[in-house]
Every structure is written in structure tokens, then in C-alpha cells.
Amino acid sequence: MNRKVAVVGAGSWGTALGVLLAEKGMNVSLWARREECVREINEQRSNSHYLPDIVIPENITATGDLEAAVKDKEMLVLAVPSQAVRQVLRQMAPVLGDQLAVINTAKGLEMETGLRLSQVMMEELPGPLKQRVAVLSGPSHAEEVSRHLPTAVVATALEKQVAEQVQDLFMAPSFRVYTHSDLTGVELGGALKNIIALCTGISDGLGYGDNTKAALMTRGLAEMARLGVAMGAELMTFAGLAGMGDLVVTCTSMYSRNRRAGIQLGQGKKMPQILKDMGMVVEGVKTTRVAYRLSRDKGVEMPITEEAHQVIYEEQNPREGVANLMLRDKTEEWR
Numbered sequence: 001m002n003r004k005v006a007v008v009g010a011g012s013w014g015t016a017l018g019v020l021l022a023e024k025g026m027n028v029s030l031w032a033r034r035e036e037c038v039r040e041i042n043e044q045r046s047n048s049h050y051l052p053d054i055v056i057p058e059n060i061t062a063t064g065d066l067e068a069a070v071k072d073k074e075m076l077v078l079a080v081p082s083q084a085v086r087q088v089l090r091q092m093a094p095v096l097g098d099q100l101a102v103i104n105t106a107k108g109l110e111m112e113t114g115l116r117l118s119q120v121m122m123e124e125l126p127g128p129l130k131q132r133v134a135v136l137s138g139p140s141h142a143e144e145v146s147r148h149l150p151t152a153v154v155a156t157a158l159e160k161q162v163a164e165q166v167q168d169l170f171m172a173p174s175f176r177v178y179t180h181s182d183l184t185g186v187e188l189g190g191a192l193k194n195i196i197a198l199c200t201g202i203s204d205g206l207g208y209g210d211n212t213k214a215a216l217m218t219r220g221l222a223e224m225a226r227l228g229v230a231m232g233a234e235l236m237t238f239a240g241l242a243g244m245g246d247l248v249v250t251c252t253s254m255y256s257r258n259r260r261a262g263i264q265l266g267q268g269k270k271m272p273q274i275l276k277d278m279g280m281v282v283e284g285v286k287t288t289r290v291a292y293r294l295s296r297d298k299g300v301e302m303p304i305t306e307e308a309h310q311v312i313y314e315e316q317n318p319r320e321g322v323a324n325l326m327l328r329d330k331t332e333e334w335r
């Protein structure tokens with residue numbers, strides 16, 4: 001299959017996915033926001049800030065012109081931070097219409113509205129495209145995907161046929177794509193695991209052990225699933241690649257920006273400085289805020305998210321956050 005494809009966003013993930021598609025023989029149009037990034041990709045075949053050491057294939061063409069990048073492309077892949085999804089869709093909307101799929105790969109929730117990103121897409125895309133919204137998610141660090149290390153993810157969409165087209169688009173010998181029918185669960189799994197990755201990072205930064213990490217991951221998954229089910233997701237989705245799978249990789253890998261931000265927070269560094277030094281998106285920070293609000297609105301108990309919220313937004317000492325979790329009223333594991 002040789003599709004006309006555009007990737008919107010030339011950060012770590014957009015670049016890695018562009019390289020994957022180009023290596024499958026597709027001509028990829030890659031939109032980058034910064035002009036120096038466009039030039040570096042086209043002239044030096046590298047994207048040194050986001051994916052050093054990776055050679056960008058000749059069949060990727062970078063451009064700073066968003067409308068030109070997406071015009072007449074069959075498949076669009078969105079790889080900008082969650083909070084930028086609405087804005088880039090608005091900007092490209094005038095030239096959209098005939099696409100087979102618009103695939104979001106960002107993992108987050110919109111800060112102002114609390115919406116899932118597919119809901120944002122449905123609001124912004126022109127008529128017929130609303131039904132061709134899709135999502136690619138799962139445990140997949142860009143640094144490993146671009147080095148062809150075996151990776152498995154899921155593709156989901158409102159319509160099964162669209163999910164299958166996304167599966168066909170990305171399937172490669174080192175990149176296995178399963179289809180999935182639970183759009184809500186897949187999106188929530190990808191967004192909420194970043195909160196728990198921040199927390200396991202904090203735990204590592206405080207010098208706590210593997211027991212602590214296992215507890216946070218397991219109880220974190222329980223509260224992710226509780227909120228997910230309250231929002232219409234299927235419970236089993238949280239046991240799959242987009243739930244537990246992504247939780248495991250993000251909570252344990254040193255490639256995770258969320259985990260690394262958490263480690264620094266646990267070591268006493270302040271969040272504004274951490275974000276400045278990271279120079280890449282740390283989605284879990286804003287997702288913590290949104291999930292905290294959603295848990296209150298929906299009456300869902302999310303004690304780990306609540307403590308993360310206090311640490312990130314109320315300058316609570318992380319050690320106190322852990323103590324609060326340990327000293328909660330005694331209870332059964334499953335209620």
C-alpha cells in the first residue's frame with residue numbers, strides 16, 4: 001500500500017512515525033513548526049533536538065506550510081502536543097475534505113474542556129471527516145521505534161474499516177498494530193498513564209523502591225480504569241496495550257519524559273524549571289489537572305491522581321503525598 005501521507009508535528013513522535021512510513025516506501029510530507037527544523041530535515045536529513053542519531057530518509061519532505069503539507073493527502077497523522085490539536089486542526093480545516101483517516105497520536109485531554117482528543121477532532125473537522133477520526137496508541141517510545149526495536153500498538157476509530165486502514169498504514173516488521181473497538185478506553189489509557197508515570201518517577205526520585213513502584217502502577221491502573229469505566233470505556237481495555245502496556249513502558253523507561261520529570265520533582269526540582277530544561281512535552285502535568293477535575297465531577301475515587309495534583313499544583317511535599325496514600329482508611333483491594 002502506498003498512501004499519500006502527511007505527518008503534522010516534527011517532534012520525537014511525528015519524526016519517528018514519518019520515518020516508519022517513509023521506510024515503508026511512502027512519500028511523507030512532514031509539517032514542522034520551526035523553520036530551522038524544516039531546514040535541518042530537508043538539508044541535513046536530521047532532527048537533532050528530538051531524535052538525534054536518526055537519518056531522515058529522502059522521501060520525507062519537511063515544510064512549514066501547514067495547509068500545503070496536508071492538502072490532497074489521503075491519511076493525516078497528528079503528532080503535536082494535546083493542547084495544540086484543536087488549533088492545528090482549525091488551521092488546516094480549509095483544505096480538508098477527502099481524507100480516508102485523520103489519526104491522532106497525542107496522549108492527553110484538552111485542558112479547558114476536559115474532552116478526549118477524538119471529541120476535539122469531531123468538533124473541528126469538516127462534515128464527512130468526523131466519521132474518519134482514528135487514534136494510534138500503546139507502548140511506543142519514539143527512540144525505540146526509530147531504531148526498529150519490536151513494538152506493538154493499537155489502532156482504533158469510530159468505524160472498524162477506518163481502524164483497519166490505519167493498521168495497514170503502519171504495520172511493519174518491527175511495528176505490530178492491533179485494531180481495537182474501544183475508542184474511549186484507548187484514549188483514556190494513553191492519557192491517564194502519564195499521571196502514574198509522573199508519580200512513579202517521583203517515587204524513584206525520593207529513593208523509594210521497586211515495591212513502591214509496583215504499588216503505584218497497580219493501584220494507578222485501578223483508578224485509571226475506574227475513571228475510564230465511568231466515562232464509558234470498557235474495563236478490559238485497561239488490561240491491554242493502551243492501558244497496562246503503555247503504563248508499564250512509561251513508568252519504567254528512561255525515555256519517558258513524564259517519568260523523568262517525576263524523578264526530578266522527587267529530587268526537589270521545581271516544575272517550571274523541569275519543563276524548561278526538558279524542552280519537550282510532558283503531557284502528564286496538564287492531564288493531572290484535567291483528570292483531577294473529572295474525578296471530582298464524576299465522583300470517582302482517584303487518590304493517586306489527587307496527591308499528584310497537590311504535589312504539582314499546590315507545592316505539596318511529595319513525601320507527604322506518599323504518606324497520605326499509605327495512611328488512607330483501610331479497605332479491600334477490590335470493592
Ligand SMILES: NC(=O)C1=CN([C@@H]2O[C@H](COP(=O)(O)OP(=O)(O)OC[C@H]3O[C@@H](n4cnc5c(N)ncnc54)[C@H](O)[C@@H]3O)[C@@H](O)[C@H]2O)C=CC1
Nearest residue numbers: 010011012013014033079080082084106107141142280281
Ligand atoms: N515521544 C514519544 O515516544 C511518543 C509521544 N506520543 C505523544 O505524541 C505527542 C507529541 O509528542 P512528542 O512528539 O514526543 O513531543 P515533542 O515535544 O518531542 O514534540 C512536539 C512537537 O510539537 C510542536 N509543537 C509544540 N507546541 C506546538 C503548538 N502549540 N502548535 C503546534 N506545534 C507545536 C513542537 O515544535 C514539536 O515539533 C504527545 O501527546 C505525546 O504524548 C505518543 C507516543 C510516543
Ligand SMILES: O=C(CO)COP(=O)(O)O
Nearest residue numbers: 138139140141256257258
Ligand atoms: O507515550 C509514550 C510512550 O508510549 C511516551 O511517553 P512520554 O511522553 O512520557 O515520553
